[in-house]
Amino acid sequence: MCGIVAYTGNRSATPILVHGLRKLEYRGYDSAGIAVQREGSLAIYKKEGKVANLAELLGDYRQDPEHTEAHVGIAHTRWATHGPPTTGNAHPHCGGENRIALVHNGIIENYRPLKAKLEAQGRVFLSDTDSEVLAQLIDSLYEEDLVTAVLAALKEVEGTFGIACISREEPGRLVTARRGSPIVIGLGEDETIVASDASAIISHTRQAIYLDDNDIAIIDGGKVDIRTLDAIPVQRDASDIDWSPDAAEKGGYEHYMLKEIFEQPEAVRNTIRGRVDLERGSALLSGLNLTPRELVEFRRLLIVGCGTSLNAGLVGEYAVEDFAGMLAEVEQAAEFRYRNPIVGAKDIVIAISQSGETADTLAAVREAADKGALVAGLVNVVGSTIAREAGRGIYLHAGPEISVASTKAFTCQVSVLLLIALKLARSNRLSRESGVKIANEIGRIPELIQEVLEQNEAIAEVAKDFVGYEHMFYIGRGYMFPVALEGALKLKEISYIHAEAYNAAELKHGPIALLDENMPVVALLNQGPGQEKTVGNVEECRARKAPVLGVITQGDEEAKAACDWVIEVPASPHYTTTITATVALQLFSYHVARLRGCAIDQPRNLAKSVTVE
Ligand code: AGP
Numbered sequence: 001m002c003g004i005v006a007y008t009g010n011r012s013a014t015p016i017l018v019h020g021l022r023k024l025e026y027r028g029y030d031s032a033g034i035a036v037q038r039e040g041s042l043a044i045y046k047k048e049g050k051v052a053n054l055a056e057l058l059g060d061y062r063q064d065p066e067h068t069e070a071h072v073g074i075a076h077t078r079w080a081t082h083g084p085p086t087t088g089n090a091h092p093h094c095g096g097e098n099r100i101a102l103v104h105n106g107i108i109e110n111y112r113p114l115k116a117k118l119e120a121q122g123r124v125f126l127s128d129t130d131s132e133v134l135a136q137l138i139d140s141l142y143e144e145d146l147v148t149a150v151l152a153a154l155k156e157v158e159g160t161f162g163i164a165c166i167s168r169e170e171p172g173r174l175v176t177a178r179r180g181s182p183i184v185i186g187l188g189e190d191e192t193i194v195a196s197d198a199s200a201i202i203s204h205t206r207q208a209i210y211l212d213d214n215d216i217a218i219i220d221g222g223k224v225d226i227r228t229l230d231a232i233p234v235q236r237d238a239s240d241i242d243w244s245p246d247a248a249e250k251g252g253y254e255h256y257m258l259k260e261i262f263e264q265p266e267a268v269r270n271t272i273r274g275r276v277d278l279e280r281g282s283a284l285l286s287g288l289n290l291t292p293r294e295l296v297e298f299r300r301l302l303i304v305g306c307g308t309s310l311n312a313g314l315v316g317e318y319a320v321e322d323f324a325g326m327l328a329e330v331e332q333a334a335e336f337r338y339r340n341p342i343v344g345a346k347d348i349v350i351a352i353s354q355s356g357e358t359a360d361t362l363a364a365v366r367e368a369a370d371k372g373a374l375v376a377g378l379v380n381v382v383g384s385t386i387a388r389e390a391g392r393g394i395y396l397h398a399g400p401e402i403s404v405a406s407t408k409a410f411t412c413q414v415s416v417l418l419l420i421a422l423k424l425a426r427s428n429r430l431s432r433e434s435g436v437k438i439a440n441e442i443g444r445i446p447e448l449i450q451e452v453l454e455q456n457e458a459i460a461e462v463a464k465d466f467v468g469y470e471h472m473f474y475i476g477r478g479y480m481f482p483v484a485l486e487g488a489l490k491l492k493e494i495s496y497i498h499a500e501a502y503n504a505a506e507l508k509h510g511p512i513a514l515l516d517e518n519m520p521v522v523a524l525l526n527q528g529p530g531q532e533k534t535v536g537n538v539e540e541c542r543a544r545k546a547p548v549l550g551v552i553t554q555g556d557e558e559a560k561a562a563c564d565w566v567i568e569v570p571a572s573p574h575y576t577t578t579i580t581a582t583v584a585l586q587l588f589s590y591h592v593a594r595l596r597g598c599a600i601d602q603p604r605n606l607a608k609s610v611t612v613e
Contacts, residue, residue, distance in 0.1 A: 002091075002105040003029065003077040004183070005200045006164035008174040009191020009221050013037075013073030014061040016193065020200035021051045021075050025602070029077035030085030034058075035092040035101035035166065036070035042098045042168045043070070046090035051077065072172055074164040076103035079607050083128025093132040095139020096123070100146065100167045102138065104131035105196055106160035106181035107612050114156065130159075138165065147218050150175050154216075154229055160359075160611070164194055177216040177229070181611055182357055182385060185209040187238055190222040197381070198241045199400065206241040210383035239383060243400050255600045257403035257494070261586050262453055264408045265446040267398040268579075271412040275419055276443050281435025282426040283419035288376050289392040290348070295427040298348045298374070301328040301420075304336050304364040305352035306610070308406035308489060309413060313352050314482035315578045316417030322575065323425035323438065333364040334613065345372040350393075350420070353377070354401055354409035355609035356384020363613065365389055378416055380409055394420075403601045404608045405494050407586050410486060411449065411579045418442050418575060441573050451570045452583045459584060462549065462565050463591035469520055472497055473511065473546075475504040476524035477534055479574040480581065483524050483551075487585035494600050495593035504534045507541075515546040522588075524581055525552045525559040528574040538562045549588075551581045 003024030007013045017034045032054040033046025043066055047053040061067040076091035083089040092101040108114070111130035118136050119125070125132055134153060142149040146167040154161070160180030166173065176183050176194045186193040186201035186208050194217075195201050201208060209224065211217060215234065218225045226236050253259035260267075275284050301320055303313035313330040320328035331341070333351070337360065343349065349368040353361045356379040365386055368375050377386045377393030380401060387393060398412040419442060426435045466472070472491065476484035481503050488501035502511050504523070515521070521541045525534055538548050539562060550563030553571050560566050567588065569580040593600050 002079050002196070003200070004075070004103050004105055004162060004164055004194065004196040006074040006103070006174055006176060006194040007191070008072045008172055008219055009188060010071060011191060012062070012068045013070050014058065014067040016204070017073050017075035018051065018055055018058070018061070019203070020193070020195055021054070021077055023199040023203070024077055024196065025051060029079045031078045031087065031090035032076065033090045033092055034073055034075040036067060036073035037166050037168060037171065038066065038070040040168055042094070042101050042166065044092055044094060044098065044101060046087055046092065048085050048087045048090060072166055072174060074101060074103045074166055074174070089127045089129050091131060093127065093129065093135040095136045095142070098168065100135065100139050100142060100165060102131065102135040102163055102165045104134055105162040105611065106179070108134055108157055108161070109159035110157065134161070134163070142167070146170050146173060146175055147216070150177065151216065151229060151231060162196055172220050174219040175216065176211070176219065178211045179213045180359070180362070180385070183211040185211065185217060185219070185224060187224065188222060192219045192222055192224060194219070198243060199402070202241050202243050207238045208241050209236045209238050211236065212388070213385070242382070254594070255403065255590070257405050257407060257590055257600050260401055260403055260408045261583065261590065263399065264411050264583060265450045265453070267408040267412055268415050268449065269446045270397040270399070271415050272419065272442060272445070276439050278436060278439050278443070280426070281432045281437070281439050283423040283439070285394060285419060285423055287392060287394045290374070292427055294374070295424060299327070299346035301326065301424070302343060302347050302349045302368070302373070303328065303330040303352060304333040304349060304361060304368070306333050306358050306360050308410050308486060309352040309354060309361070311482050311486040311489065312410050312413035312417065314485065315414045315479065315575070316350070316421065318479050318482070319418050319421035319575050320424055323421040323430060324428050326424055326428065333358070334360040337363045337367045341367070343368050343371050343373050347373040349373045349375045351375065351377050351386055351390055352413055353386050354380045354396070354406055356381045356386040357609045357611045358386070359611050359613045362386050362389065378413060380412070402608070404603055404606045405490060405600070410582060411445075414579055415442065415445055441576055444572065445576055445579055448570050448572055448576060448580050449583050452580050455567065455584070456587055459567055459587045460591040462567060463588055463595060465565065466520060466592050467595045469497060469518065471519050472499045473519060473521040474499060474501040475507060475521060475534065475537060477504045477530045478528045479578050480524035480526055480528055483578050483581045483585070484522070486582050487522060487589070490586055490589040491592065493606060494589055494603050495596050495598055496604070497592065504537045507537055512540065512544070515541055515544040517545040517547070520547045520549060522549045522551065522585070523563065525550045525556065525562070526569065526574060526577045526581055527553050527556060528577070531559070535559060535562050551584055553577070
């Protein structure tokens, strides 16, 4: 996804901007650029490809007065939405003779009519982008000052934006605003760093203000003046970014993904800390802000999300039905939003999102809220849009997840969903004794994950035999079906092997036609309901020469004998085996992708946070 960094203060802006862009590289992008203000002019540098290409273009920016004497600047990494990833389409974009420069995240939905209006005024466009239309519009409205021009332009805009903007005529001034695309303002000593996420800020300051939608900030050095887009002053309190600088680094691992896989025991400990009530066999989830009566009176629990968050939600659906005997459904967020769903005041909607900025999930949150549902967020990034718009919910506290492939987010999301299911169950028919058992099992998740991580070398060995395949099936039943979905997603998104997940019972209804020696099958054989049927499916696969990798429970000799390869996970109830089996498949996918030489942390075509629909 696109990234923004901006600076105003006493230091040279360029080194701070380049460093910040490097911290945002994980978001996925295809071009980069900066603009710096010096002595009444703006210097623009931009280049397709990686930040390294831009740094090469900048030359010796730590010595060159063009840069050492420039104390205000904006910078951007672009993930192409309108127009190909070319230097001309890279940000910053300017209006009229470089009087202003703008970087933009989001989509200007009415850019075509705006562009036509500006062209009719004689303006010439240099790019295919919607963002340049906004830059030109601001310039066309620039009379008194930059803030007035930006406010007037944003009133004409439909769509989403996170912007930073400077003018050659206003030394030291930086203007930033947001609607639908996050902006974080890092507060320093007589300086301010603005970014689209905290990763670009934490090496300078941990004090940050998160703009709300329709906020604008006028910044001069260390002075930050926040208003609404109607120019009404507002107060936004600063919060402490609880990530340490090295937490967002790789910590000695080859890839962020491997680091984050190995962080999972600690991440889950942080997620469940203070939330497992062993005394009452329940869960302490004050963030849901739901009374016991509200917990039992609601009609249905609706879970919405995308990708990995959607797969975690399916585990949640199964657990709520299993523990609480209550109606729960999971919906792909975009489907939910565009289907005119049956949802209302008697429903609780849980929106799952690691980033808290996924556009489809945010849209589903707004749809559910408009229909009167009680909405809660299950989010990792503090202060993110979904977290704030939901108004209530549970933060994962999993720490920054940098790799595009979501790993610890899934295990922490499932851990929380199990706690929610337990709390609902204890508000209904589940006895304290049964609740204590489940609470204890949830408390064991970190150690169970650790046991799987200790098999890393063995799993890497198995992965060697799969490097040459181009297609794979993943099959599972019951709680293991979401695991099959998540395992297949992990493999395809980082190794580019085409992987499909099916409920094991579905094989006979068509997919089995594809089985041959070139179509290996990963079978989740973890002693859940119907295990013997799934072993039967494995035998059907092998009868058609399809090799089978079984993810089995330690000591299950029958399952072991049925497969060509096995990965063993510790014995645990199937609702926590969803986590251990998934961790096994995270490692499997990681090693296959590594052996295939893939760009694991930044897979082609993918972005960490999909903030466009
Ligand atoms: C998962 O590995 C993918 N990166 C992707 O499916 C992701 O889970 C999805 O885009 C949702 O992101 P979110 O959790 O930040 O909302």
